[in-house]
Amino acid sequence: MTTTAALGPRTLAVDCGGTGLKATVLDPDGVPVHERVRLRTPYPCPPDVLVSAVAELAESTGEAYDRVSVGFPGMMRLGVVYATPHYVTEAGPFTPVRDDLVEAWSGFDVQAALEAALGKPTRVLNDAEIAGLAVIESKGFEVVLTLGTGLGCALFDDGRLLPKVELSQAPFRKGQTYDQQLGHHTRKRLGNKRWSRRVAKAIDGLRPVLYWDHLYVGGGGAKHLQAELGPDVTIVGNENGLLGGIRLWADNVSRGRRIDQI
Secondary structure: OOOOOOOOOOEEEEEEOOOEEEEEEEOOOOOEOOOOEEEEOOOOOOHHHHHHHHHHHHHHOOOOOOEEEEEEOOEEEOOEEEEOOOOOEOOOOOOOEOHHHHHHHOOOEHHHHHHHHHOOOEEEEEHHHHHHHHHOOOOOEEEEEEEOOOEEEEEEEOOEEOOOOOHHHOEEEOOEEHHHHHOHHHHHHHOHHHHHHHHHHHHHHHHHHHOOOEEEEEOOOHHHOOOOOOOOEEEOOOOHHHHHHHHOOOOOHHHOOEOOOO
């Protein structure tokens, strides 16, 4: 990938998914300086294994960088993990949960661990929230849903990142969660057409609950959607899970300031 050189810091952007870890280096304008690199998420995945995998991924870019932005699945605050849905399982998403991994991840400061491993200033935010940073227009109440291994969710009010809501773990239908009913395992089982109808049903059900001004639907599953979702919905690309990493450094998102005000 050829880009025009820009002055300023380069950002290593990492998207930690349930099935794959992806990374690229962004120039100061947020333009990738090389093709995305990817590793399959290792399982079992205690914190030290995840940190080592991210360090390996960073080295595989072959590019220098000055700072790091990481999108992480699950509930976290200020870089500390409260709960993560996939890395606590024995062999990957929707396999048995291990109590020792739940304990290992609960309260783990993944931001500090990655900063120590990579040797660069590091910020870690929920992966859907980072994707949202790349696409929102900072106008009114904007919601971002990401369709991947499970369902990611991020909320923004006039550009302010609101407290995290772990919608993925809420019951949706037939006693199962949004994660279980909308994730890529279910899409592969149902086929894109039936799965798309299920996504549309979920959005129709959430619309009178959240009353967003605009909804963005992204993640790896978004490209498979085959349903009309309404004029208040925009489908966005999965690359935003990386591209949002540059905007994470434009302002102190963790303190609730507008990301378009420096």
